[in-house]
C-alpha cells in the first residue's frame with residue numbers, strides 16, 4: 652500500500668466523489684425540509700390553487716395578485732391607503748398619536764392584522780386582514796418588495 656498521494660481520499664475514491672455525495676445529500680435534505688415547511692405552513696397543502704401559484708411569484712406579483720395595489724400606490728400618490736413609496740424605515744404616526752418606525756415587524760403586522768395599528772388620517776376598517784389569506788412566507792416576500800421601494 653503506497654502512501655496517500657493526494658489524488659484519492661480514503662477507500663480509493665477521489666476527493667471529488669465525496670464532495671459530490673456531500674453536496675447531493677445537502678440538497679436532498681434542503682428540498683425535503685422545504686417541502687415539510689410548506690406543508691406545515693398556514694394554509695399548507697390545503698391552500699387554494701391560486702394562492703399556491705402565487706407562492707413562487709415575487710412580492711411585487713403577489714401584491715398585484717392580492718389586490719393590494721388597488722389601495723396602495725408605489726409612486727407616492729395617496730389612494731385609499733398610504734403609498735408604499737418611501738414607507739419602509741420611515742416614521743409613521745398612528746391614529747392613537749404614537750410614532751412607530753416602519754420596520755419589517757411593523758410592515759408584517761400591518762398586513763396580517765391591519766387593525767392593530769391604524770395610520771393617522773386613514774380609515775380603520777377598510778384594509779382586509781390577511782392573516783388567514785397569506786402565509787408568513789408570502790407576507791415576507793411582500794415586505795421585501797415594500798422595502799425595495801425606499802426610503
Ligand code: HEC
Pocket residue numbers: 714717718719720721722723731732733734738743753758761762765766768769770773774775777778779781793
Ligand atoms: C381596500 C383597500 C386596501 C387593500 C386592498 C389593502 N390595503 Fe393596506 N391599507 C389600507 C388602508 C386604508 C391603510 C391605512 C389604515 C391602516 O393602517 O390600516 C393601509 C395600511 C397598510 C400598511 C401600513 C402603511 C403605512 O403607511 O404605515 C401596509 C404595509 C399595507 N397596508 C399593506 C397592504 C398589503 C400588503 C396589501 C395586500 C396584501 C394591502 N395593504 C391591501 C387599505 C388597503
